[in-house]
Amino acid sequence: MQVFDWSIEDVLTAHPDLYLEHCAAMAVALMSACGPSPCEFRVTCEAFQPAALHGEHSFLARVAWSPATELAGVRVTRTEQRKPLVERAAVALAALAFARLVPGGGLCVTRQGQRADYWLPEIRRALEVSGTEQPRELRRRRSSKERQVLANPFRWNGYVFLCCFHATERLIRWSYHTQEPVHGAN
DSSP, X not given: OEEEEEETTHHHHHSTTSOOHHHHHHHHHHHHHTSSSOEEEEEEEESOOOGGXXXXXXXXXXXXXXXXXXXXXXXXXXXXXXXXXXXXXXXXXXXXXXXXXXXXXXXXEOOTXXXXXXXXXXXTEEEEEEEESOGGGHHHHHHHHHHHHHTOTTOOOEEXXXXXXXXXXXXXXXXXXXXXXXXXXX
């Protein structure tokens, strides 16, 4: 299994048009609760393979952070409720993975009600991101998020990026979903 060593702070330079500092701090708040830097995630890719994986479907992402971001993570846990903290932490990891492994993976936020969280306009894809602290939630949530991302108004194919921040089981399920062909269309 391949191992990728990343720094959470790299999301800031990878996506300079987005304000991801708070998302990075939220990710560190959850990751540091599991132990010191770096935090390891077992990542499984479904229905696609980033070229850097050389035909494999899974990899280990080791995500490190700086002491300054760890301090911000401590402060953010005193400021934010748990559910948005987990969701935004997942956004940070998704932004990092797309920056590192998907050419053209620049993110643009959607408008509310567009059935996805982000557009990847350069590659004409939608992205839905979700986070949980319960591994048993991943299967159900994947199915729900797949339907949601494919209901996007552009009818673009899409990715679902699910992060689990469990104390002993840190997982990412990253899947690709395609639109059903329209029957009878010429």
